[in-house]
Amino acid sequence: MGGIFRLMRNKRLFxxxxxxxxxxxxxxxxxxxxxxxxxxxxxxxxxGTAQGALYRPVGAVADFFRDLGRLSDVYEENxxxxxxxxxxxxxxxxxxxxxxxxKRLQTALHFTEQQMNMDNYRYxxxxxIGSTSNPYEKTITINLGSRDGIKPxxxxxxxxxxxxxxxxxxxxxxxxxxxxxxxxxxxxxxxxSATFLGKPESFGIIEYDEETQSLQMTKIDxxxxxxxxxxxxxxxxxxxxxxxxxxxxxxxxxxxxxxLTYTAIIEPAAKYNHLREVFVxxxxxxxxx
Amino acid sequence: xxxxxxxxxxxxxxxxxxxxxxxxxxxPPEWSERLLPHLNLILxxxxxxxxxxxxxxxxxxxxxxxxxxxxxxxxxxxxxxxxGLIGYLAGLIAERKSFTLGFFAWxxxxxGVMLDSIVYSIYRLFRITDLQYDFIFYWQIAPTSLLxxxxxxxxxxxxxxxxxxxxxxxxxxxxD
Numbered sequence: 001m002g003g004i005f006r007l008m009r010n011k012r013l014f015x016x017x018x019x020x021x022x023x024x025x026x027x028x029x030x031x032x033x034x035x036x037x038x039x040x041x042x043x044x045x046x047x048g049t050a051q052g053a054l055y056r057p058v059g060a061v062a063d064f065f066r067d068l069g070r071l072s073d074v075y076e077e078n079x080x081x082x083x084x085x086x087x088x089x090x091x092x093x094x095x096x097x098x099x100x101x102x103k104r105l106q107t108a109l110h111f112t113e114q115q116m117n118m119d120n121y122r123y124x125x126x127x128x129i130g131s132t133s134n135p136y137e138k139t140i141t142i143n144l145g146s147r148d149g150i151k152p153x154x155x156x157x158x159x160x161x162x163x164x165x166x167x168x169x170x171x172x173x174x175x176x177x178x179x180x181x182x183x184x185x186x187x188x189x190x191x192x193s194a195t196f197l198g199k200p201e202s203f204g205i206i207e208y209d210e211e212t213q214s215l216q217m218t219k220i221d222x223x224x225x226x227x228x229x230x231x232x233x234x235x236x237x238x239x240x241x242x243x244x245x246x247x248x249x250x251x252x253x254x255x256x257x258x259x260l261t262y263t264a265i266i267e268p269a270a271k272y273n274h275l276r277e278v279f280v281x282x283x284x285x286x287x288x289x
Numbered sequence: 290x291x292x293x294x295x296x297x298x299x300x301x302x303x304x305x306x307x308x309x310x311x312x313x314x315x316x317p318p319e320w321s322e323r324l325l326p327h328l329n330l331i332l333x334x335x336x337x338x339x340x341x342x343x344x345x346x347x348x349x350x351x352x353x354x355x356x357x358x359x360x361x362x363x364x365x366x367x368x369x370x371x372x373g374l375i376g377y378l379a380g381l382i383a384e385r386k387s388f389t390l391g392f393f394a395w396x397x398x399x400x401g402v403m404l405d406s407i408v409y410s411i412y413r414l415f416r417i418t419d420l421q422y423d424f425i426f427y428w429q430i431a432p433t434s435l436l437x438x439x440x441x442x443x444x445x446x447x448x449x450x451x452x453x454x455x456x457x458x459x460x461x462x463x464x465d
Contacts, residue, residue, distance in 0.1 A: 016374075019370070019373070019374075020370075023366045023369065023370040026365060026366045026369075027364045027365065027366040027367065027411065027415065028364075028415075030361070030364045030365040030366065031363055031364040031415065032363075036361075040358055040361070043355065043358055043359075044358065044359060044361075047305070047306065047309075047355075047359055050306050051306050051309050051310040052310075054306060054307070054310035054311060055309075055310035055311075055313075055314075058310065058311050058314045059314055062314040062315075129310070130309040130310050130313075130359075131309065131313045132309055132356075132359060132360035133308055133309070133312065133325040133326065133327060133356075133360075134325070134356075134360045134362075134368070134408075135322065135325055135405075135425075135429050136363075136408070136409075136412040136417055136418050137360050137361075137362035137363055137417075138322075138362075139360055139361075139362045141309075141359075167362050168361055168362070175360075175361060175362060177362050181362070210418070210419075210420055211420060211424065213322075271318070273313065273318050273321040273322075274313070274314065274318055274321070
């Protein structure tokens with residue numbers, strides 16, 4: 001035992017203490033910061049470009065082998081897609097009529113230009129160029145940056161549904177935090193409000209429970225009892241976040257913490273790993289009054 | 290110091306890119322939250338073993354911070370701190386007992402668990418995660434460190450052949 005104490009002489013212990021203090025200061029300082037300094041941007045952009053050159057080809061090869069394994073499912077999938085397309089064309093007719101109607105009514109009611117364009121989101125296609133090995137900050141990197149008009153807190157989705165939020169923006173790349181990091185019990189993440197597709201008045205907040213690895217919608221009003229299989233979409237309350245992005249389906253539901261609200265367990269529509277292509281949703285600018 | 294340090298740094302950068310771009314595709318989707326190997330930790334251990342504790346410390350600190358910056362979502366620093374500390378510790382251990390293959394395997398396991406535990410406790414301290422340690426140990430730390438052991442054993446021969454200078458020339462101080 002004496003050897004160990006001699007090993008950790010005073011000088012080493014002192015330097016360790018100083019190091020600990022410096023690092024805690026660094027961590028505290030970098031927490032909750034959105035702007036980056038130029039060395040960080042430069043390093044991230046450089047590594048991002050190099051990663052992109054590897055990530056995409058490797059992903060293509062990996063997907064190819066996975067698709068080979070699923071060749072037998074193609075017929076079934078085809079059948080399903082045909083049904084969906086038939087449904088879709090029918091809905092398209094209805095949608096066109098409704099949209100025309102809506103536009104006519106909006107003009108009749110003298111909506112301003114900004115109010116009319118509120119729901120015209122722009123989608124920027126981004127390639128995923130890397131993900132990280134840090135278990136507590138599951139982020140992915142995309143190849144669009146501030147040069148392409150990306151801003152922090154923008155929603156990121158795949159064809160299937162919501163994936164995450166842009167957290168740090170560099171010049172040519174940006175970092176996306178996945179919605180699996182929206183933990184209510186810890187000091188991180190921006191809350192995302194959600195609603196049921198069939199009940200536009202309903203309201204809930206999306207959270208992720210790390211212990212059970214499941215997505216939850218909490219604080220649902222007792223009048224809007226969730227039914228299994230209900231589609232959950234973003235509600236866009238709070239206006240910064242786009243509305244109508246699919247989050248998932250209700251798997252089951254239970255009475256919430258104080259018996260006054262409901263909590264629904266959601267089966268996510270999008271998957272969060274092995275991503276190759278995502279869309280960044282750009283909400284039309286709100287002019288400052 | 291008897292390592293080709295420039296090549297080691299180049300190798301570290303390549304490993305970092307591989308870790309962020311290729312490893313996510315190799316790991317099957319069901320395991321993608323459980324197997325998160327840190328390739329640069331393994332290289333840091335090699336550096337600390339063959340080039341001394343100070344180089345090991347600097348190497349760990351530098352690549353830890355680099356990795357923190359690349360995955361920056363909430364804060365910078367946990368890996369910089371953990372890898373720097375572990376580089377120094379591994380150097381101390383290597384001064385007492387030289388790294389044979391069997392001993393090195395133990396070092397990779399123990400220090401790999403230690404790095405993940407340090408990072409976990411930092412995130413716990415800042416209340417970014419509220420998972421229990423026994424859960425995260427079973428869920429991520431144990432499988433990850435076993436995978437790291439396998440990768441370290443795979444890297445053992447190439448690192449000794451290409452990155453460590455032969456001990457004959459160490460006395461001559463060749464300009465290589």
